[in-house]
Amino acid sequence: MNLAGTINTRTLPLLVTSVLFALLFGFGSVSYDNFFSVQVFLNLLIDNAFVAVVAIGMTFVILTGGIDLSVGSIVALTTMVTAALVEQHHWSIWVVVPLVLAIGSLFGLLMGSLIHYFRMQPFIVTLGGMFLARGLCYVISIDSIAITDPTYAAISEYRISFGEEAFLSVSAIISLLMLALAIFLAQYTRFGRTVYAIGGNERSALLMGLPVGRTKILVYTLSGFCSALGGVLVTFYMLSGYGLHALGLEMDAIAAAVIGGTLLTGGVGYVAGSLVGVMILGVIQSLIAFDGSLSSWWTRIAIGVLLCAFCLMQRLLEQGGSNLGAIFSYWKKPADGSAPAR
Amino acid sequence: MKNTLSQLTRSHLFWPCVTLVLLCLANVYFNPGFFDIELKDGHLYGSVIDILNRAAPLMLIAMGMTLVIATRGIDISVGATVAIAGAVVAALIGGSLVIKDGVQTYVSNVPMPLAIVAALAVALLCGLWNGLLVAGAGMQPIVATLILMVAGRGVAQLITEGQIVTVYYEPFFFIGNGFIFGIPVSLYIVAVVLAVLLLLTKRTALGLFIESVGINPVASRFSGISARALVFWVYAFCAVTAGIAALIITSNVKSADANNAGLLLELDAILAVALGGTSLAGGRFYLIGTLIGALIIQTLTYAIYSLGVPPEINMVVKAIVVFGVCLIQSPALRDLLMKHAFRTGGTA
Numbered sequence: 001m002n003l004a005g006t007i008n009t010r011t012l013p014l015l016v017t018s019v020l021f022a023l024l025f026g027f028g029s030v031s032y033d034n035f036f037s038v039q040v041f042l043n044l045l046i047d048n049a050f051v052a053v054v055a056i057g058m059t060f061v062i063l064t065g066g067i068d069l070s071v072g073s074i075v076a077l078t079t080m081v082t083a084a085l086v087e088q089h090h091w092s093i094w095v096v097v098p099l100v101l102a103i104g105s106l107f108g109l110l111m112g113s114l115i116h117y118f119r120m121q122p123f124i125v126t127l128g129g130m131f132l133a134r135g136l137c138y139v140i141s142i143d144s145i146a147i148t149d150p151t152y153a154a155i156s157e158y159r160i161s162f163g164e165e166a167f168l169s170v171s172a173i174i175s176l177l178m179l180a181l182a183i184f185l186a187q188y189t190r191f192g193r194t195v196y197a198i199g200g201n202e203r204s205a206l207l208m209g210l211p212v213g214r215t216k217i218l219v220y221t222l223s224g225f226c227s228a229l230g231g232v233l234v235t236f237y238m239l240s241g242y243g244l245h246a247l248g249l250e251m252d253a254i255a256a257a258v259i260g261g262t263l264l265t266g267g268v269g270y271v272a273g274s275l276v277g278v279m280i281l282g283v284i285q286s287l288i289a290f291d292g293s294l295s296s297w298w299t300r301i302a303i304g305v306l307l308c309a310f311c312l313m314q315r316l317l318e319q320g321g322s323n324l325g326a327i328f329s330y331w332k333k334p335a336d337g338s339a340p341a342r
Numbered sequence: 343m344k345n346t347l348s349q350l351t352r353s354h355l356f357w358p359c360v361t362l363v364l365l366c367l368a369n370v371y372f373n374p375g376f377f378d379i380e381l382k383d384g385h386l387y388g389s390v391i392d393i394l395n396r397a398a399p400l401m402l403i404a405m406g407m408t409l410v411i412a413t414r415g416i417d418i419s420v421g422a423t424v425a426i427a428g429a430v431v432a433a434l435i436g437g438s439l440v441i442k443d444g445v446q447t448y449v450s451n452v453p454m455p456l457a458i459v460a461a462l463a464v465a466l467l468c469g470l471w472n473g474l475l476v477a478g479a480g481m482q483p484i485v486a487t488l489i490l491m492v493a494g495r496g497v498a499q500l501i502t503e504g505q506i507v508t509v510y511y512e513p514f515f516f517i518g519n520g521f522i523f524g525i526p527v528s529l530y531i532v533a534v535v536l537a538v539l540l541l542l543t544k545r546t547a548l549g550l551f552i553e554s555v556g557i558n559p560v561a562s563r564f565s566g567i568s569a570r571a572l573v574f575w576v577y578a579f580c581a582v583t584a585g586i587a588a589l590i591i592t593s594n595v596k597s598a599d600a601n602n603a604g605l606l607l608e609l610d611a612i613l614a615v616a617l618g619g620t621s622l623a624g625g626r627f628y629l630i631g632t633l634i635g636a637l638i639i640q641t642l643t644y645a646i647y648s649l650g651v652p653p654e655i656n657m658v659v660k661a662i663v664v665f666g667v668c669l670i671q672s673p674a675l676r677d678l679l680m681k682h683a684f685r686t687g688g689t690a
Contacts (some may be wrong), residue, residue: 118674119674120668128665138658243654297496300496304489304496315479315480
């Protein structure tokens with residue numbers, strides 16, 4: 001009874017995604033030795049921590065009905081600025097990290113302002129931001145810069161263990177904290193409700209007196225912040241700065257959000273869904289790695305197929321939304337509409 | 343006098359042309375021989391010819407993209423389509439060294455026309471897929487084409503088996519490197535596609551239909567235009583232009599690289615359309631403007647190369663151009679400037 005009540009067109013994609021994740025993980029566990037372990041699961045988090053953080057920011061943008069193509073480039077720029085400052089100017093990590101987070105946020109703020117004040121399309125503005133951030137990477141250096149700073153190496157290698165053979169990296173913990181913060185922002189604050197309202201119908205949100213402009217700008221700022229944080233996690237993960245880091249990450253982030261049940265027209269979706277989306281992308285990669293005989297490009301094809309399936313499902317839900325909703329509400333209520341028999 | 347000037351500035355081609363001329367002047371400043379054209383071995387050589395030749399694939403794709411954008415759509419899968427079609431043609435032609443009558447000759451795996459037709463057919467298939475998702479399933483264009491964009495390079499890798507396929511068949515190089523009457527072959531291809539498009543959109547009602555679908559899909563459906571079929575075929579056409587561009591690119595570099603062929607080409611094409619004055623919100627479209635937009639991008643690249651700046655920094659300049667063009671196109675900024683101009687004009 002209760003379960004049927006919580007399943008509706010909004011939560012169904014998330015449910016399907018979660019079931020799919022369980023199925024994929026189960027398939028891996030049955031097919032390959034050593035796949036079924038807590039650590040393989042935790043490795044998904046460790047290896048995809050930065051994708052998850054970026055996808056969280058992207059989810060907010062998509063919830064308002066926008067899109068942010070600049071995330072991958074901002075990640076690259078962050079790694080580049082970090083590497084240059086830490087390696088060539090010997091700045092402390094405690095100065096560099098807040099600085100790069102500020103740069104990322106500022107980048108998002110500027111793009112959001114352009115989108116709001118000049119009514120430019122998010123697609124084009126963030127496309128420009130994408131070019132700009134990647135280009136700035138190359139202005140700093142065309143080659144990869146390795147980070148040899150001991151603090152970075154220490155953070156990179158530090159493992160927080162749970163029990164006997166399970167551990168998480170600092171990056172994974174940061175991404176989980178970010179997720180918790182994002183869920184709080186989306187579900188329990190005025191800002192979050194405004195984000196959903198804008199995605200649902202921007203004009204009504206405006207007529208309701210909600211701060212549409214400010215929220216839109218803040219959403220892109222948040223996405224810029226998340227990208228920069230993702231970049232910081234990449235420096236922990238790769239210990240280098242490079243203009244080619246995170247190439248195409250924006251597409252992975254969008255795919256994760258869509259697979260996680262966020263509607264690209266905005267207004268519908270959950271931040272937690274994007275994490276599941278990222279985990280699905282990760283589990284596909286793990287499956288292909290465990291198999292060993294499949295080439296890595298099958299990952300791209302699998303992601304494409306999944307994306308297609310989920311988009312089609314979203315369309316079906318949109319079209320048949322009312323019917324489906326009726327079916328589920330029919331379950332909730334007694335069949336004849338009279339008072340409950342039991 | 344003032345009237346003709348205002349008419350001129352109001353023309354949609356005015357700003358793209360001004361940008362192109364300014365860029366050319368900048369090029370002349372840094373490289374006095376910019377406009378020199380030489381005749382060597384019956385071929386025209388020179389910076390301008392080079393820019394035109396290298397801009398050909400972008401011009402082709404941008405023309406297809408113009409139509410897609412005019413219908414309020416966008417196609418971000420053209421880069422992946424280029425990779426797929428390039429992989430198909432390279433894999434089919436391939437070529438191997440054979441000694442025939444004591445002379446070394448290269449032969450292709452399958453006849454070249456067949457390979458070209460196959461590549462274009464595969465590109466068309468990509469377009470039909472996009473069209474099916476957008477017009478058939480009613481998905482948002484950016485999402486629908488995102489699917490092919492993500493999966494497309496994987497498919498191309500599958501065709502090339504993860505390798506860079508090199509082509510060793512001489513006649514195939516003619517498409518990307520050949521000359522007819524001293525002019526690069528690729529330019530003839532662009533001219534033919536442009537002529538066909540202009541004929542179809544200006545001499546028939548097709549152009550009007552496309553614009554009306556872009557301005558108001560519902561109203562145009564009520565007025566009897568089969569908007570769905572139109573949108574469907576526009577995506578198919580866009581992919582075919584990407585297929586033709588793939589032939590030129592593959593022939594030019596004599597190999598197919600599934601990872602890098604046509605990388606970020608979709609963004610350049612969209613930029614070219616925007617530079618040409620076509621609104622990204624759909625509606626009115628300007629094919630000639632798009633061609634000028636593509637030339638602007640290529641001239642910019644050329645200028646950056648000739649300045650001796652690392653080509654990667656090109657991206658920063660491109661970004662500034664994107665922001666600049668969008669700001670000029672933004673009605674909000676125009677209102678702001680108009681208000682300002684009016685105020686100062688009033689007090690003077």
